[in-house]
Amino acid sequence: MLHRFVRLSFKQECIEEFQNLFHDVKEKIENFDGCQSVELLQDAEAKNQFMTFSIWENEKALEAYRQSEFFQSTWKKTKLMFNDKPKAFSMYKAGIKE
Template sequence: MLHRFVRMSFQEDKIEDFKEMFTTIQSTIEAFEGCHSVILLQDKDGVNKFMTFSIWDDEEALNNYRGSDFFKQTWVKTKKMFNDKPEAFSMYKP
């Protein structure tokens, strides 16, 4: 299983917009082949800092999702809300 983490920081006036968007798209992401789950986490100290944590069968499943029209359209909308560059990394559980 591949564990994917994406750290994001948002403009303060866009926080609620992003949270609402994530709630709307979460089930669509989880319906992609190879996705086991995706959750949104909010930093305990930085109200505008978030992380998504998703679990995938493997890197191929993640890349298929990232290559989808759905992801591309969603990412364009999400990027407009950032106030800093996002960080993404993938890990395997040993």
């Protein structure tokens, strides 16, 4: 399984809007072929800092999602709310061959 972490930083006035957007699309993301789960985490101190954590069957499934019309339209809305460039990391559990 591929673990995907994306660190996101938002304009203060966009925090609630982003949380609402994520709530609206979470189930659709989880129902996307190859997605096992997706969660939204908020920094304990910097309330405009978030991280999404998703688990995918493999890199191919994640890339298919990233190329989908659904992702493209959602990402377009999300990018307008950023106050910094997002940082993404894809990782596998150490010592486990997939």
